[in-house]
Amino acid sequence: MTAARSLRVILDEARDGAMNMGIDQVLLESANAGETQSTLRFYHWNVPTVSLGYFQKALEIDNQTETIRALSFVRRPTGGGAILHDDEITYSLTLPLAAFAEPPGIEEMYRVVHDSFLEVLSGMRVPAVYRGGQDPEHSVGGPFFCFARAYRLDLTLAGDKLLGSAQRRLRHAAMQHGSFILGRTHTEQPSAELKVYLAGEFDEAIFCREVADAAARRLGFEPAEGDFSAEELERAEESRRVYASDAWNRRR
Secondary structure (H helix, E strand, O other): OOOOOEEEEEEEEEEOHHHHHHHHHHHHHHHHOOOOOEEEEEEEEOOOEEEEOOOOOHHHHHHOOHHHHOOEEEEOOOOOOEEEEOOEEEEEEEEEHHHOOOOOOHHHHHHHHHHHHHHHHHHOOOOOEEOOOOOOOOOOOOOOEHHHOOOOOOEEEOOEEEEEEEEEEOOOEEEEEEEEEOOOOOOOOOOOOHHHHHOOOOOHHHHHHHHHHHHHHHHOOEEEEOOOOHHHHHHHHHHHHHHOOHHHHOOO
16 A cells, blocks of 8 residues: 555534535545545534445334334435434544555455454453354345344454444545444344453543554554535535435435
8 A cells, every 4th residue: 555644533513414424425525526535534423323235225224123113213324224323433444546556456445444443352351252254145125123133354352243344446436334332222233342352441432443553554544533524514414404304314
């Protein structure tokens, strides 16, 4: 990869699902147009929210429990199964491919982030591992929730899915986002109880910065904590209206 350059790191606030997806969309489009640098964003959701994979049918929610049906939902621009965003850290990594002599492929980009989480977790004595094994045949079908879908590059803890990711690629940029599960708050979506291993000693900001440092090093970049520009937020508000609409969320 190229010599060290800047990776903008944003520790974002909690936002609604439409705005979260709107921001990721703008970061991807801006990187694709050569307007912004590489960005690693960590964020939360201001209410428990189900995000549907791009190819999932909105009617699938009607087959879930009453608890799940009552939650807000948004359709992601990436594929995969639904995710219940609640007690977790969500991240997105957006890369303009022109920043690389040899742009990272799909699996390499997964490993950049997942290896970085593993590195930091190992230093905390959390025994997370890759799932490994063989992937099933790719299909737009599968269980409704992503936690029930297995991918060999998932990170697991005590057999439960701890970190999963998905990508969207344009001609000149790639965006990967994913969910790092901190704890179980809905029995309908089992997850590893990371907090049991951490014994309550967890500084999220420090953790995210350490993951960002590790990811930047793997990319050949220098991490630089920053924020969105006024223009990015203005464009994200416009994109939010799309992600909040039935035309988008119930398009399938």
